[in-house]
Amino acid sequence: MTTAAPAPVPASGGRDLPHPATGEIRLESVLHALSDPMRLRIVRELAAEGDELSCSQFGLPVTKSTTTHHFRVLREAGVIRQVYRGTAKMNGLRKDDLDDLFPGLLDGVLAAADRQALRLGDG
Amino acid sequence: MTTAAPAPVPASGGRDLPHPATGEIRLESVLHALSDPMRLRIVRELAAEGDELSCSQFGLPVTKSTTTHHFRVLREAGVIRQVYRGTAKMNGLRKDDLDDLFPGLLDGVLAAADRQALRLGDG
DNA sequence: CCCGTAGTACGACGAGTACCGTACGACCTG
DNA sequence: CAGGTCGTACGGTACTCGTCGTACTACGGG
Numbered sequence: 001m002t003t004a005a006p007a008p009v010p011a012s013g014g015r016d017l018p019h020p021a022t023g024e025i026r027l028e029s030v031l032h033a034l035s036d037p038m039r040l041r042i043v044r045e046l047a048a049e050g051d052e053l054s055c056s057q058f059g060l061p062v063t064k065s066t067t068t069h070h071f072r073v074l075r076e077a078g079v080i081r082q083v084y085r086g087t088a089k090m091n092g093l094r095k096d097d098l099d100d101l102f103p104g105l106l107d108g109v110l111a112a113a114d115r116q117a118l119r120l121g122d123g
Numbered sequence: 124m125t126t127a128a129p130a131p132v133p134a135s136g137g138r139d140l141p142h143p144a145t146g147e148i149r150l151e152s153v154l155h156a157l158s159d160p161m162r163l164r165i166v167r168e169l170a171a172e173g174d175e176l177s178c179s180q181f182g183l184p185v186t187k188s189t190t191t192h193h194f195r196v197l198r199e200a201g202v203i204r205q206v207y208r209g210t211a212k213m214n215g216l217r218k219d220d221l222d223d224l225f226p227g228l229l230d231g232v233l234a235a236a237d238r239q240a241l242r243l244g245d246g
Numbered sequence: 247c248c249c250g251t252a253g254t255a256c257g258a259c260g261a262g263t264a265c266c267g268t269a270c271g272a273c274c275t276g
Numbered sequence: 277c278a279g280g281t282c283g284t285a286c287g288g289t290a291c292t293c294g295t296c297g298t299a300c301t302a303c304g305g306g
C-alpha cells in the first residue's frame with residue numbers, strides 16, 4: 001500500500017524496472033550504496049536538482065556500462081526510482097520513501113556530503 | 124589541529140593505535156564502515172552503552188581474527204576510538220568528533236538502525 | 247617464572263565489486 | 277526502413293572484503 005505499484009503498463013513501451021518496496025529497503029544496503037564516491041555524487045546531484053534526470057546527464061567519468069551498474073545498485077538499494085521516458089531513463093530520488101522509513105537519514109547524509117565537499121574545496 | 128594528539132606515551136605500556144584526525148575522516152569511509160551488519164551492530168551496542176567496552180564484550184558470532192578486523196575498520200574510518208587498558212582494548216564511539224564534522228549523521232543512522240531493528244523484530 | 251587471557255599478524259580462500267569493451271535492444275526521427 | 281542515440285547484457289579482469297585458522301605478542305596473576 002505504501003509503494004510497489006503493480007506497474008499497470010507504463011506510458012512508454014512495456015519496459016519497467018524492478019524496485020524494492022518501501023518496506024523491503026534495508027539500511028545496510030542504502031549505506032553501502034551511498035558509500036561509493038560515484039554513487040554519492042549521483043545522489044547529491046539528484047538531490048540538488050530535485051527533479052528527474054537522465055543517466056547521461058551526470059557527466060560521470062566512467063563508461064556507460066559502469067554508469068548503468070551504479071544506477072542499478074542505487075535502484076536495487078531503494079535509493080532512486082527509475083522510469084523509462086522514450087529512450088531515456090529518468091532517475092529520481094526516493095526521498096519520500098526514505099524519509100518515511102528512516103526519517104532524517106537522507107538529509108543527514110546529504111548535509112554531511114555538502115559539508116565535506118565544502119571542506120575539501122570540491123563544492 | 125582539532126584532534127590528533129601526539130600520543131605522549133600513554134599510561135599503559137607503549138602501545139598506541141593510529142587514529143585518523145578529525146579532519147581526516149571521510150564520509151564515504153564512515154558510510155562504508157557502517158554498511159556492514161556486524162560493524163553496525165558494534166556501533167549500535169556502543170551507542171547504547173554510552174561507555175567504553177572491550178572487544179570481547181560484544182559476543183560477536185565471528186572469530187577473534189574477524190572481530191579484530193571489524194574494529195580496525197571502524198577505527199580507521201574514524202568511527203570509534205581504541206585505547207589499551209592492560210590486555211584489554213577499550214572501544215568508544217567518536218560521537219563528539221563525528222557530530223562536529225557531520226552534525227546529525229550518526230544520530231540519523233542510529234535512529235534508522237533502531238527503527239529497522241524494531242520493524243524486523245530484532246530490537 | 248610460567249601460564250592464561252586479550253588481541254594481532256599473516257596467509258588463504260571465496261564472494262563481491264568497480265571497471266572496461268563489445269555486442270545488442272529499444273526508441274525516435276528523417 | 278536506415279541511422280542515430282540511450283541504455284543493457286555479457287564476459288573479463290583486477291581489486292577489495294569478510295571470513296577463517298594458526299602462530300604470535302603483550303600484559304597480569306599465581
